[in-house]
Amino acid sequence: MLLLARYVLPMSAPYIEDGGIVIRGSDIFAVGMRAELLAAYPDEEVTDYGLAALMPGFVDLHTHLEYSVFCGVVDDLPYTRWKMEVQRLEDRLTEDDWRESAVLGSTEAIRSGITTIADVTYSGASLEAADSAGLRAVIYREVSSMDAGKVEAEVAAAFDDMRAWEARSNTARMSIGIAPHGPYTCHPRLFQAVAEAVGTNDTHVSLHLAGSRDEYDFVKYGSSPLGQDFRTQSGWGEEAWMPTGVSPVRYVYQWGVLELPNVLAVHCVHVDSDDIAILERTDVAVALCARCNAKLAMGTAPLGDFLAKGLRVGMGTDSPASNSTIDFFAEMRTGLLVQRSLLGSKDFFTAEEFLRLATIGGAKALKLDRITGSLEPGKRADIIAVDLSHSYQVPTENPYSAVVLTSNLEDVLLTMVDGKALYERGQHLSVETEPMRERFQDIRRKIRD
Numbered sequence: 001m002l003l004l005a006r007y008v009l010p011m012s013a014p015y016i017e018d019g020g021i022v023i024r025g026s027d028i029f030a031v032g033m034r035a036e037l038l039a040a041y042p043d044e045e046v047t048d049y050g051l052a053a054l055m056p057g058f059v060d061l062h063t064h065l066e067y068s069v070f071c072g073v074v075d076d077l078p079y080t081r082w083k084m085e086v087q088r089l090e091d092r093l094t095e096d097d098w099r100e101s102a103v104l105g106s107t108e109a110i111r112s113g114i115t116t117i118a119d120v121t122y123s124g125a126s127l128e129a130a131d132s133a134g135l136r137a138v139i140y141r142e143v144s145s146m147d148a149g150k151v152e153a154e155v156a157a158a159f160d161d162m163r164a165w166e167a168r169s170n171t172a173r174m175s176i177g178i179a180p181h182g183p184y185t186c187h188p189r190l191f192q193a194v195a196e197a198v199g200t201n202d203t204h205v206s207l208h209l210a211g212s213r214d215e216y217d218f219v220k221y222g223s224s225p226l227g228q229d230f231r232t233q234s235g236w237g238e239e240a241w242m243p244t245g246v247s248p249v250r251y252v253y254q255w256g257v258l259e260l261p262n263v264l265a266v267h268c269v270h271v272d273s274d275d276i277a278i279l280e281r282t283d284v285a286v287a288l289c290a291r292c293n294a295k296l297a298m299g300t301a302p303l304g305d306f307l308a309k310g311l312r313v314g315m316g317t318d319s320p321a322s323n324s325t326i327d328f329f330a331e332m333r334t335g336l337l338v339q340r341s342l343l344g345s346k347d348f349f350t351a352e353e354f355l356r357l358a359t360i361g362g363a364k365a366l367k368l369d370r371i372t373g374s375l376e377p378g379k380r381a382d383i384i385a386v387d388l389s390h391s392y393q394v395p396t397e398n399p400y401s402a403v404v405l406t407s408n409l410e411d412v413l414l415t416m417v418d419g420k421a422l423y424e425r426g427q428h429l430s431v432e433t434e435p436m437r438e439r440f441q442d443i444r445r446k447i448r449d
């Protein structure tokens with residue numbers, strides 16, 4: 001199979017004008033100039049996307065696909081009030097509802113050009129949804145409890161689930177990990193228990209860390225609505241909590257979880273230079289969730305400082321309950337503009353740098369860069385085509401800025417994982433989407449007051 005387009009953006013090498021990609025089975029076989037590939041591989045079946053960019057699919061470092069029916073249900077609230085409102089509505093959904101919501105999330109991710117997700121789930125709904133939709137995925141089993149007496153059983157149940165999920169997902173596309181939710185929902189003993197259970201294994205581990213100012217105040221000073229209202233609503237109102245006097249990063253560091261071999265910390269907004277030094281020393285990767293952080297008034301992560309220290313950084317769309325849509329283009333654009341707005345000409349980020357975070361950066365953060373994240377022979381064919389033929393894009397001066405600053409999910413022409421097209425020109429090829437519509441309206445009615 002030979003895919004052609006005006007631009008090919010390998011992300012591991014300069015972009016190619018009038019380029020193409022040869023795919024054999026699930027792998028990329030060759031990347032090069034259109035004329036040379038047509039001459040060298042005359043028998044390949046050719047698809048020409050015209051004035052478009054062929055590039056690696058997006059690596060979405062942080063999703064909660066099962067919350068997809070929550071899109072737009074809890075809007076216009078700051079972080080803690082948003083979290084409590086979502087938590088209040090969660091009980092209204094059945095296991096089937098969560099499962100179908102995760103299927104919806106998978107289709108929306110694919111439509112947005114996402115080819116790899118790193119999803120946090122308690123129910124496991126996203127495992128089946130991502131697997132059957134054909135996505136590449138790391139699925140983290142979420143675990144949380146502020147009740148010291150329940151920690152042991154919760155962590156044991158989580159590892160039991162992980163083993164069962166591993167047995168169920170036998171494709172090479174899926175990996176299973178564990179996600180202790182975060183500092184305000186996990187007892188210190190829970191972090192320790194996870195650290196002990198993982199040990200030196202390269203099990204994927206993810207946690208929410210230093211996201212909101214309320215989390216920072218709760219950990220350091222024992223205050224904020226996360227320390228009172230949220231704990232009461234969660235049934236942890238009677239559990240003792242003393243101010244720790246340290247930042248969330250330093251607090252979690254002392255329980256051993258950051259030193260595990262394959263850790264992804266989500267948000268890292270409220271961090272200082274000492275915190276970043278800890279993340280550097282422990283080789284923790286960071287998921288930047290720019291749009292969620294902006295929407296819930298959480299703040300802005302110091303991206304320039306992360307990159308200056310050589311941290312592995314990528315981008316995540318976070319929960320559809322917090323982000324209004326799963327649109328990776330909007331994610332990159334918001335991230336880029338917020339950083340520029342905040343920093344002025346200091347640490348001036350380019351569209352190309354953000355596209356790198358969205359692809360190879362995310363793959364490195366998950367330690368999956370040997371197989372995905374860039375267009376290189378031998379890697380899996382995780383490829384998207386993005387239309388660049390709109391009037392405001394022609395003639396295209398710079399394909400990187402055209403993709404980041406002017407494109408949206410509607411411009412995705414192709415999403416391919418492992419050499420298999422999952423979405424092409426408006427059609428989902430791996431999931432039946434038509435029967436879903438009515439069902440989702442029913443589910444959404446349940447969570448609207």
Ligand SMILES: [Zn+2]
Pocket residue numbers: 062063064120208266318319
């Ligand atoms: Zn999250």
